[in-house]
Amino acid sequence: MPSLLEAALALPLRALSWLGGQGTRAVAAIAFIAVAVPPLGALLRPYVTEAIFLLLCISFMRVDLVALYGHLRRPALVGAATAWTTIGVPLIVGLIAHGSGLDRSSPGLFLALMLQGMASPMMAAPALAALIGLDATLPLVTLVTATALVPFTASLFASLFLGGMLSISPLALGLKLLGILAASLLAATVIRRLFGTDAIQRHRRPIDGFNILILLVFASAVMGDVVHDFLADPLFAIGVALLAFAVYFTLLAVTTFIFRRAGNERAFAIGLMVSQRNLGLMLAATAGALPPTTWLYFALTQFPIHLAPYMLMPIARRVIVRADTSGGAATGAIT
Secondary structure, three states: HHHHHHHHHHHHHHHHHHOOOHHHHHHHHHHHHHHHHHHHHHHHHHHHHHHHHHHHHHHOOOOOOOHHHHHHOOHHHHHHHHHHHHHHHHHHHHHHHOOOOOHOHEEEHHHHHHHHHHHOOOOOHHHHHHHOOOOOOOHHHHHHHHHHHHHHHHHHHHHHHHOOOOOOOOHHHHHHHHHHHHHHHHHHHHHHHHHHHHHHHHOOHHHHHHHHHHHHHHHHHHHHHHHHHHHHOHHHHHHHHHHHHHHHHHHHHHHHOOHHHHOOOHHHHHHHHHHOOOOHHHHHHHOOOOOHHHHHHHHHHHHHHHHHHHHHHHHHHHHHHHHHHHHHHHHHOOO
């Protein structure tokens, strides 16, 4: 029986390993598949919360605890990055959007931007940083601290800026976020205890492949109506898409500039993490009860999220080479 089970699992494991080895190509392809097959979105939309829960479990399951403890012993940079992504970003987004009158002219778009700003970084952000060759340890540690705070900071900013725009109260939003994160952390802890970190490390490629499949579920659920929305009002859809790209790359550039003194590679990795906002967590917390314009913006943000790692790989290589050159020059000067 064990041999039959192994034979039955061998092919799916090989398929997942192959998929996990595709890296940024597979991440980029997800956005196009999600848009090209609208029925897939209609089929998978009811499972958004489950997909987010699985993505959170996989991410918590793969946390390098040794690296985590090591960075927590030097908390200054982690604290600064955490404060920026959980307080600085939503505060600035809220002030700019409110000051421009967007909350009156387009409430759905204002809600989308606020939820994006209030969200913690994506759980996949460290993995995406690693895919393009950056050191993912610092983004991972910051992600953990920011995710722990987001139920409280999101509730605060929802009460400050959103008023009655949400179908749930700011307190309920914070409690739902806390519940989702706590449940996924508990599930990940149980999995680590049952299988061990060595087994998880050995099977990282199949896990990567499974993670990509879950990302496809989420992207399809969110992006299933993009073609319909584009045909209904192409100019508005193009404008929203341009806004999604502008917000993504502005967060990346501004964050990288702010943390440039930490070193180019670290600053770029933090910038990538901050620009990748976990909108799925907000969808799960609000049960998807959002206006159509908010859904459209969330859908179109998937394009920069999925395409940027592939587009940014040449820049990341230059940053890494420059960091290595600087490090080598400093070593030579010391010796």
